[in-house]
Amino acid sequence: MSGSALFNTFARLPLSFERGEGSWLIAANGERYLDFAAGIAVNSLGHGHPHLVAALVGQAGKLWHVSNLYEIPGQSRLGERLVEATFADKVFFANSGAEALECAIKTARRYHFAKGNPNRYRIITFEGAFHGRTLATLAAGGQKKYLEGFGPVVDGFDQVPFDDIAAVEQVIGPDTAAILVEPVQGEGGVRRLPLVTLRRLRSLCDEHGLLLVFDEVQTGIGRTGKFLAHEWAGVTPDIVALAKGLGGGFPVGACLATEEAASGMTAGMHGTTFGGNPLAMAVGNAVLDIVLGEGFMECVARKGLLLKQGLAAIADDFPDVIEEIRGEGLMLGLRCKAPNSVVQKAFTEEKLLCAPAGDNVLRLLPPLTVTEDDIQEALNRIRKASEAVSAANQAAAS
């Protein structure tokens, strides 16, 4: 055997951490890193948030798991709160983003089946999308590099170019069940779908009797400065998948739907052993205590603007390093001019963590609880790192 005992599926940075405090991660040797990756938009309340720790520890002493054979009061409560805060009437809890999407896909297909249209199972998706790594969600994402070598691709997904309404209109047929889209593509490079496009998709769905499904696994739970990102467009979806930020680091996913959209999902139609267990629900409820608190979302929007303005100033000074700032709230992307791996390395040398994405982008996804001081410190580090990359560019050119 060579190397580690783990599957070689991840290209990990040679870093590991022992504990975290707010927006900071601390290595075993005491080195402190400013965490603007937040576990890929998962640690919505940072590390070691006292309210989350108390919720988890409190629940751990009582009950961890009972299965969905029984009533789970924390699950009912979290479901009611999500319904209260969103468009939805019904919620199914899962353990991950991909599972939430699987439920969304099944719900959309089953809706049409129950209406007497079993042929209507095809779902329209967009190039650059990412919906997860199960066989169906990979097919939905349509990325060749992830699909190759895994056998027949799950049927039923029609992909069109990003933001191409004409292509959507063209591909809608008698078998179309739904349109599935991320309001802002995350893995695809923080690419925001224009609000007018989101509205246009809604009207196309209405015209053709399709369900509109938003993948808000990354954009949801306050990330963009609204509880769900589609609120910016003022459109009402039929189904939404959530995960990442919902558990603040504990694995939780959720599929939200209107009563009508969920009408095909009757007893026995879907299931999960772990989904919605008391531990996950205690943490999810604690996350909502904070995120749905007075003024929290406005604060995210304000801090996002502060970060974005600071980044724009750096991009102006180092156009050979950073080409464009994208995104909304605390889901920001730096489209790099230099290779994003080079820029990321320079950030890491300044002990600032970020998450790479497609389209040569680096994502900045700090905890939603990031302080203005942390933002200023991140900007200082990004400026220093950009200076270093720019200097190396100039040295290589001369």
Ligand SMILES: *Cc1c(COP(=O)(O)O)cnc(C)c1O
């Ligand atoms: C992360 C992500 C997923 C997949 O979530 P997992 O928990 O990794 O299965 C799906 N959709 C989007 C938009 C994501 O960002």
